[in-house]
Amino acid sequence: MSVNTSRCNFTSTPLYIISLAGVTYHWDAGGYTTVSSPTPNSFQVYARPIIPRTILSFFDYSQTYNWSVNWFGITRTTSLVM
DSSP, rough: OOEEEEEOOOSSEEEEEEEEOOSOOOEEEEEEOOEEEEOSSSSEEEESSSSSSSSSHHHHHHHHTTOOOEEEEEOOOOOOOO
């Protein structure tokens, strides 16, 4: 899934924090906590079934149980000194 973040008007690529929500069975998904290809305007999320399911049934679950990606972006305005 590609998530469009352009309406946030980030001027640099933020740190994206994501989670998966839904009515039920969203705990059957894995991989969705990884943000791929982040830019100021978008990022990619990939999910896969962690128990044996076909891709079609996995997609059906996502639709039937209203799965959604929750996210927020934190801009990096200062450097951390460790």
